[in-house]
Amino acid sequence: MKLFYSAFHGFIHKALVTTYVTGYWEEMEFVPTFPFKNRDGEDQGDAYSLRKLSPLDKVPLLVTDDGRVVYGSEALCRCLDDISKADKLYPQSGSALWDALTRHDRAQTVFDCTVQLNMEGWQPEEQRRMDLYHWLWPKILGSFDVMEAEAGDWDDVMDIGHACTLHALSYLDFGSKFYDAVDPLYPRYEFRNGRPQLTAWFNRMTQHPAVACHWNQDYEGDDSAEHCQRHVREALEWRKHGSGQ
Numbered sequence: 001m002k003l004f005y006s007a008f009h010g011f012i013h014k015a016l017v018t019t020y021v022t023g024y025w026e027e028m029e030f031v032p033t034f035p036f037k038n039r040d041g042e043d044q045g046d047a048y049s050l051r052k053l054s055p056l057d058k059v060p061l062l063v064t065d066d067g068r069v070v071y072g073s074e075a076l077c078r079c080l081d082d083i084s085k086a087d088k089l090y091p092q093s094g095s096a097l098w099d100a101l102t103r104h105d106r107a108q109t110v111f112d113c114t115v116q117l118n119m120e121g122w123q124p125e126e127q128r129r130m131d132l133y134h135w136l137w138p139k140i141l142g143s144f145d146v147m148e149a150e151a152g153d154w155d156d157v158m159d160i161g162h163a164c165t166l167h168a169l170s171y172l173d174f175g176s177k178f179y180d181a182v183d184p185l186y187p188r189y190e191f192r193n194g195r196p197q198l199t200a201w202f203n204r205m206t207q208h209p210a211v212a213c214h215w216n217q218d219y220e221g222d223d224s225a226e227h228c229q230r231h232v233r234e235a236l237e238w239r240k241h242g243s244g245q
């Protein structure tokens with residue numbers, strides 16, 4: 001299988017956590033991409049485009065051995081969980097499942113909002129939309145407040161809600177340090193301030209093997225656009241000759 005993903009390891013990747021927990025870490029072929037900017041902050045245009053595999057042209061994207069293309073982080077994690085050779089991240093049913101999915105969707109929204117804010121910061125300062133900042137930040141701050149209230153009751157078992165929460169929290173940290181633009185409302189925001197329970201939980205969970213295997217561990221293989229496009233071509237051949245749709 002091939003996993004196309006954003007090759008920044010300064011935040012915790014939900015898809016990589018899922019790959020590890022479900023037992024596919026050793027056999028997965030990881031294909032690093034830079035959909036927007038590379039590690040030097042340089043715009044990459046369409047050099048890493050995945051449009052031939054997905055109309056969304058975004059990561060993460062999974063290609064199974066039979067050529068099936070699965071895109072969208074939720075679908076990808078569900079797929080790996082369904083064929084897991086080890087542990088699962090989705091509870092089977094009932095209140096545990098609804099709780100995990102609620103935590104997942106809350107964290108996914110925080111992540112999506114943070115991505116929007118970071119991209120807005122790429123615009124010239126005079127063109128940035130202040131109404132967007134005022135619209136998105138209450139969603140982020142309110143979510144963090146609820147996380148703080150809940151975190152004291154969270155256990156240290158990795159489920160999909162916890163994986164996505166780690167993803168969102170660490171990405172906000174990453175963005176405030178990596179991108180040059182300073183947020184006009186909350187410059188260099190620190191989610192840990194005033195949230196001891198959430199901070200303690202985050203610190204414990206970053207010791208989980210599914211996190212430690214990649215977080216702050218730079219990718220050491222070929223991360224060029226040529227390498228990415230070679231894997232795109234291989235994936236297209238798999239889809240052509242396999243049974244996946």
